[in-house]
Amino acid sequence: IVNLAKLFAWLIVNGGLSVIILKTVTFTKLQSQSRLFFQLLFSHIILTQNASKRNPQLLVKIFINVVHNPTLAQGIMFFLHHFVKTGDILEEEEKEIVEWGCDVTKKAIQRSLSAEKIL
Secondary structure, X not given: OHHHHHHXXXXXXXXXXXXXXXXXXXXXXXXXHHHHHHHHHHHHHHHHHOOOOOOHHHHHHHHHHHHHOHHHHHXXXXXXXXXXXXXXXXXXXXXXXXXXXXHHHHHHHHHHHHHHHHO
């Protein structure tokens, strides 16, 4: 599961895939193995983008397209808040970066969703 999550994270970060591929996932009803996979996936996306220094624009660039699918956007925000941000599966030094990345991503999605509603 770990290596598969790292592969998908790498593909998403490097533009080979978009997070839109997750549109069929129901983040509120995941089984334990699926939940672990997505915890690892989102954690690795955040850690890969911010390994050397924190750059919120890189995360925004990855997740901005989810606003075109409000259900996916809400699901990702829910999952980041309840499962990824807690950092249960992470090393101590990674927890702070992932928590920061979750906050940045959630705020960017919320702002974009609000802007979509105005238009």
